[in-house]
Amino acid sequence: MTVTDFLSNDDVAHWSWQVLPKFLGAIVILLCTNWVGNFSVSVSKRLLKRIEPTLQRFLLQVLKIVIWVVGIIAALNTIGIETTTLVAIVGAAGLAVGLALQNSLSHLAAGILLISFRHFEVGDTIEGGGVSGTVDSIGLFSTTIITGDNVRITIPNSQLFSGTLKNQTVLGIRRVDIRIHIGDRALQPTFQDLLAIAERHPKVLTHPKAVGQVVSIGAHSTVLSLKPWCQSSDYDQVRSEILYNVKAYLDQSTQPD
The missing domain is CATH 1.10.287.1260 (Helix Hairpins)
Structure with missing residues (x-):
């Protein structure tokens, strides 16, 4: 055919x-x-x-x-x-x-919720999933964080979403809480001097104003608390430098015998 x-x-x-x-x-x-x-x-x-x-x-x-x-x-x-x-x-x-792929789907669902609710953004410093650091990238399945010692860590989103998550930079400013044992030194002048040390730091904010408190009075030592405020990005530096200046002051001052 x-x-x-x-x-x-x-x-x-x-x-x-x-x-x-x-x-x-x-x-x-x-x-x-x-x-x-x-x-x-x-x-x-x-x-x-x-x-x-x-x-x-x-x-x-x-x-x-x-x-x-x-x-x-x-x-x-x-x-x-x-x-x-x-x-x-x-x-x-x-x-x-x-x-x-149910584990992957749970990471995906958590990623969508994290991105939708904006618990954190790239550049924020967070603490969650057992690690802390600066958010480098946010994916649908995982989030990448750079730690303070420059280590890149990838965390499954479900781990971040299901646990406690601290965002240390989202509000812009942070309070630095420092507890100080002053021994038997005179309370009033020591309190005023330590508060002045915190207030003089160039990166401590004038508003909210730094405050000091007496935490406890014991038989051998009085405990004070300093609570200055600073920009979130300056937190570690401010805390470290105030601690240094407080220790230098305590080393120079004398306690009664």
Whole structure:
């Protein structure tokens, strides 16, 4: 049988008239799916411009995948392929993958919540998951922190989200609490001198004002507390230098015999 004879066959012609429109319809559906996907992503990107970039990219990717899945199923239906079984298989496969990756999915969910609630941002100094340091990057599955001794640590987001999280810089300023044992030295002059040491530090804020308190009075020593305020970024330096100056003062002052 020649090609001409094959094409002139009534059954083939009938089949062609039935199938070709379906294939053309499927192609049109896929083209429309591509257009709808790109248009939806473009519009959503403008609507989500205030959302953290990492979460924004994730949501846009999910949106595009969902649109393409719907489009492909519609195209297969148009051709005449039964998609009920296919959907069931995909659902079962998705469930199996979800169970296998449940830890990763918990990290993903925690990452989305952390980014949405803005518990911290890149550049903040935080303490959580058993470590402390400056946030270097926030991903959907994990967060990277640079410690004070310049070590890069990656922490699963679920570990940060489920535990206690301290953000040491988000409020801008911090109070430096220092407890000092002054022995049997005279209370009033020692109290005033130590408070003056804290207030004179160039990075201690004038508002809120530094305060001093008597914490306790014992048989052999009185305990004082200094509470100056500083910028969060200056906390370690201010604390260290005030402690140094306080120790120098106590070494120079005398206690009664």
